[in-house]
Amino acid sequence: MNEALPSMTLGPLRLGEILDKTAQIYRSRFLVFLGIATIPAGTIFVFVAGIIGLAGWIGPKVSEGLTAANAGAWAGIIVLGLLLVPATVGSTALAEAAMADAAARSFLGYPITIRESYKTAWRRGWRYIGILLLQGLAIFMGPMIFFGFAVGVMVAARVSGYNANDSSPLFGGLLFLLLVGFAAFAAWMLLRLCLAFPASVVEQTGAWNALKRSVGLSAGTKRRILVLYILGVLLNQIIAWMVMFPALILIAMIPALQGQAHARAMGTFMTFAMYGAMFVVRALTKPVFGIGLTLFYFDQRIRKEGFDIEWMMQKAGMVAVPATYTRDADDLSASLPAADHPVPVPVEAHELATIESFVMQPDPLRNSPDKSQA
Secondary structure: OOOOOOOOOOOOOOHHHHHHHHHHHHHHOHHHHHHHHHHHHHHHHHHHHHHHHHHHHHHHHHHHOOOHHHHHHHHHHHHHHHHHHHHHHHHHHHHHHHHHHHHHHHHHOOOOOHHHHHHHHHHOHHHHHHHHHHHHHHHHHHHHHHHHHHHHHHHHOOOOOOOOOOOOOHHHHHHHHHHHHHHHHHHHHHHHHOOHHHHHHHHOOOHHHHHHHHHHHHOOOHHHHHHHHHHHHHHHHHHHHHHHHHHHHHHHOOHHHOOOOHHHHHHHHHHHHHHHHHHHHHHHHHHHHHHHHHHHHHHHHHHHHOHHHHHHHHHOOOEOOOOOOOOOOOOHHHHOOOOOOOOEOOOOHHHHHHHHHHHHOOOOOOOOOOOOOO
């Protein structure tokens, strides 16, 4: 018996069980997952708030001309704008990896901390940035380039309706179809590539191999993952309105805002309130997606690769464990069965018979195209 591995029983999960397990894991370590999600959300909020604050300060002083203070403020806006994109990409990629690491450890029964999860992500940060950039290229940039090219072709071909004085619905109809196609393709690619971060974190694979693993593992379960995204978006909107409405009501009731400067101050405060609400909502809902996708990753490995059987054999000492995982270990993959490559060791005859009897038992959840995906 391998005492180094947690006594965790694994098995295929239905959609409802995955959603319930997601809520259970999030609730059990709420502050840890919230702390992981707060870092990228806070990074974006700081940069955007700085730009908004400087722009709001410059607004009333435009009539003064290009003074030293105004020039410094404009320089600050430019610097913050240039740093916003790399800071957003870097913090988001590290947070995605840290979230997947924390969710995987929690699911398998290991202890988790914010520091250890980000330490794991930091060691291979460029790999995770590469995954995020490749996902963005496949999901958004590629389709956007095609969309722009198609619109350019329609304009060059003078399709009826592209002029303001032409009432033909042809151009508008084709543009609508292009938008629908763009959204459908983006959603389809997202469902194919959404398991890349859990695959890379758990298996320690490179960016390109992680994307290929995601494509293979997501096959047959895209509809279930889509339900997770739909529920996550609905939760996002509900929390956003719950945060925004009280903030706007309080801002409108501030007596100091009444007067000539009311409109300008109101606009600035509403902008801050909007981005503050986005920060809160992003921090609260991001763990739902991270935990849920990690559970889908393990569920698909259990269904397709027998991960649960390998895990059971490792706990029984029947399969060699590459290394012993401890609280301070950097790689979760050191104690997990290798994807598609279990490492066998000599097994006694009675142990082999036990394993064979376990494997031959019918499992109503595994390899059932109808019920397993319910």
